[in-house]
Amino acid sequence: MTLDIQPNPEQLAQAAADFISAQVKAKPDLSVLVATGHTPMPTYAELARRVRAGEVNFSRVTAVQLDEYLGIDDDDPRSLWSWMRRSFVAPLGLTRTVRLDSPRQFEAAIRELGGLDLAILGLGPNGHLGFNEPPSPPDAPTRTLALTPASLASNAAYWGELAVPTGAITAGMDVILAARQTLLLVGGAHKREVLHAALERPETPEVPASFLRRTALTVIADEAAWA
Numbered sequence: 001m002t003l004d005i006q007p008n009p010e011q012l013a014q015a016a017a018d019f020i021s022a023q024v025k026a027k028p029d030l031s032v033l034v035a036t037g038h039t040p041m042p043t044y045a046e047l048a049r050r051v052r053a054g055e056v057n058f059s060r061v062t063a064v065q066l067d068e069y070l071g072i073d074d075d076d077p078r079s080l081w082s083w084m085r086r087s088f089v090a091p092l093g094l095t096r097t098v099r100l101d102s103p104r105q106f107e108a109a110i111r112e113l114g115g116l117d118l119a120i121l122g123l124g125p126n127g128h129l130g131f132n133e134p135p136s137p138p139d140a141p142t143r144t145l146a147l148t149p150a151s152l153a154s155n156a157a158y159w160g161e162l163a164v165p166t167g168a169i170t171a172g173m174d175v176i177l178a179a180r181q182t183l184l185l186v187g188g189a190h191k192r193e194v195l196h197a198a199l200e201r202p203e204t205p206e207v208p209a210s211f212l213r214r215t216a217l218t219v220i221a222d223e224a225a226w227a
């Protein structure tokens, strides 16, 4: 595991953009599992700046959706597919995407890609990855599930007055842990306890992110999340 602690969220975004850019330069047709959520947004904005400046080219990269609410249309402001398109696919100039519609379709699409090269992940305040809610063992498959009260509460921050949908579909732990590289981005004091649990305490389905230590993991966190 590589642990990179950055002084603030801006530096975190620079370091994460450096990491992702290096992967794309080494393999221009990279397949990437893409988290939404607040943490990676400055990173994606920095990547978009680099694309506009001609410093890196994402046109052959495939973006793979990590998670989604159930029963949400594409034009609903809560659509995570639309959030991924708006924040990553469009500004970085990607033409290839894999949408998470059903477990079978998703698993077949990943097989066709030859597996995932990189998973860009955020850390749920309850230790979830995507919507792999605790408890999620390492072999938890791609599936639909009911969100836990903790995730309903943390996701409320995204949608203002709109209710958080109660059902979700997520890339399985099996898919995430099979990625050839994983990148976990963590910012803010509210993540400190769960970050330490994920990296330092014994692996447990109660903290699904703890299983990331089985992978080629890079963690980029800010001081607030680590100190």
Ligand code: GLP
Binding pocket: 035, 036, 037, 038, 039, 040, 066, 067, 121, 122, 123, 124, 125, 129, 130, 131, 151, 154, 155
């Ligand atoms: C959300 C999402 C995850 C995200 C995580 C952290 O519930 N399902 O995909 O990575 O929680 O979100 P944030 O970066 O906003 O803290």
